Amino acid sequence: xxxxxxxxxxxxxxxxxxxxxxxxxxxxxxxxxxxxxxxxxxxxxxxxxxxxxxxxxxxxxxxxxxxxxxxxxxxxxxxxxxxxxxxxxxxxxxxxxxxxxxxxxxxxxxxxxxxxxxxxxxxxxxxxxxxxxxxxxxxxxxxxxxxxxxxxxxxxxxxxxxxxxxxxxxxxxxxxxxxxxxxxxxxxxxxxxxxxxxxxxxxxxxxxxxxxxxxxxxxxxxxxxxxxxxxxxxxxxxxxxxxxxxxx
Numbered sequence: 001x002x003x004x005x006x007x008x009x010x011x012x013x014x015x016x017x018x019x020x021x022x023x024x025x026x027x028x029x030x031x032x033x034x035x036x037x038x039x040x041x042x043x044x045x046x047x048x049x050x051x052x053x054x055x056x057x058x059x060x061x062x063x064x065x066x067x068x069x070x071x072x073x074x075x076x077x078x079x080x081x082x083x084x085x086x087x088x089x090x091x092x093x094x095x096x097x098x099x100x101x102x103x104x105x106x107x108x109x110x111x112x113x114x115x116x117x118x119x120x121x122x123x124x125x126x127x128x129x130x131x132x133x134x135x136x137x138x139x140x141x142x143x144x145x146x147x148x149x150x151x152x153x154x155x156x157x158x159x160x161x162x163x164x165x166x167x168x169x170x171x172x173x174x175x176x177x178x179x180x181x182x183x184x185x186x187x188x189x190x191x192x193x194x195x196x197x198x199x200x201x202x203x204x205x206x207x208x209x210x211x212x213x214x215x216x217x218x219x220x221x222x223x224x225x226x227x228x229x230x231x232x233x234x235x236x237x238x239x240x241x242x243x244x245x246x247x248x
Contacts, residue, residue, distance in 0.1 A: 011036065012044045016069070019054055023064045030063065079105060082205070082213060083115045085247055089216070089240040090117035097233055099220035103205070104140040105213065106148060107132070109156050111141045119220075136175055137164050139190035139202035140215040145175075146182040147204055147212035153179070167192040187234050188215075191222060199225040203237045206245040213248060216241050 014034055019025065025033075031041035045063060048054040052068035086103050093101045094117035102116035110132045135141045135148075135156055145153060161170040169175050182188045190200045202217035218233050225233075 008044070011040075012048055015041065015044055016048060016053055016065075019063050020065055020069070024062045026060055026062055079114055082244075082248065085244050086115055086205075086214075086216065089244060090115060093117070093216075093218055093236060093240060094119060096236065097218055097220075097229075099218050099224070099233075101216070101218050102140070104133075104144065104215050104217070106135060106144040106152075109135045109152070111135055111138075111144055111215070114214075133194065134162060134164075136161055136170070137168055138194040139188040139200040139219070140217045142169075142178060142182055142188045142190065143202045143204050143215040143217075144212065146179040146188070164194050165192055165196050167196075169193065187238065189230065189234075190219075197222050199230070201225075201230060201233050201237060203234070203241045205241050205248065207248040216244070 011034060015030055018030060018033055027038060027042050027045060030045065031038040034041060036044070045054060045056075049056060049066070052066045053072075054063050054069070055066040056063055083103070090101045090103065098119050100116065100118050102113050104111040104113050106112075111134075112132055133141060135145050135152075145156070157172050157175065162168075163170050169178055178188075186203065188202045190198075190202070192198060194200070198219055199222040200217050200219035202215045204212040205214045205216055207213050216237055218237060
């Protein structure tokens with residue numbers, strides 16, 4: 001079996017976990033524990049420090065977890081809890097409408113699917129958990145982008161945007177108008193923006209601080225999304241998102 005492990009990444013993560021288990025160790029102890037030379041351990045720790053995952057403290061240069069490690073831990077805890085809250089709703093929505101249902105979160109300028117329910121219908125939209133997608137693409141991405149901090153939108157629009165299909169929104173004027181519409185209406189619709197012929201409806205999931213944590217969406221072949229059915233899907237998504245948000 002092929003081993004795709006990147007040794008430097010593996011060694012750096014081992015050091016990060018060691019610091020998490022035993023904060024306050026110096027480079028000599030960390031080098032010994034990780035079976036690295038002191039020079040290599042220092043370079044790995046320096047890289048982690050530059051990324052904010054560890055911090056060096058005091059005249060002896062002892063290592064502790066940095067703020068970015070705390071951010072990762074809190075995000076993981078929040079997303080794990082969120083997946084547990086959402087799963088029954090994914091199943092209910094999927095069985096009710098017979099279409100794929102998923103929850104996505106924003107990760108930088110991309111969205112990441114962290115939970116989904118797939119219909120058994122062979123005529124469906126195909127996606128996998130952990131699949132990434134540009135933030136401006138699709139109903140879920142647009143919902144997350146509409147409620148992102150202004151600097152996220154500026155960072156996205158400062159670069160050329162790739163079109164997944166001829167219907168993908170890539171012009172600044174298109175995107176800003178669409179985001180204003182989403183904020184006003186409380187939901188997003190995508191028709192062929194990520195997959196030709198597919199339609200998706202997405203709504204935001206909020207926390208108690210009125211921050212958007214994730215998007216909840218239903219997607220399938222566009223011919224099954226009549227105006228009446230799209231309206232029914234949208235209403236049920238909003239109802240489910242309200243229940244989930246009340247628990248977040």
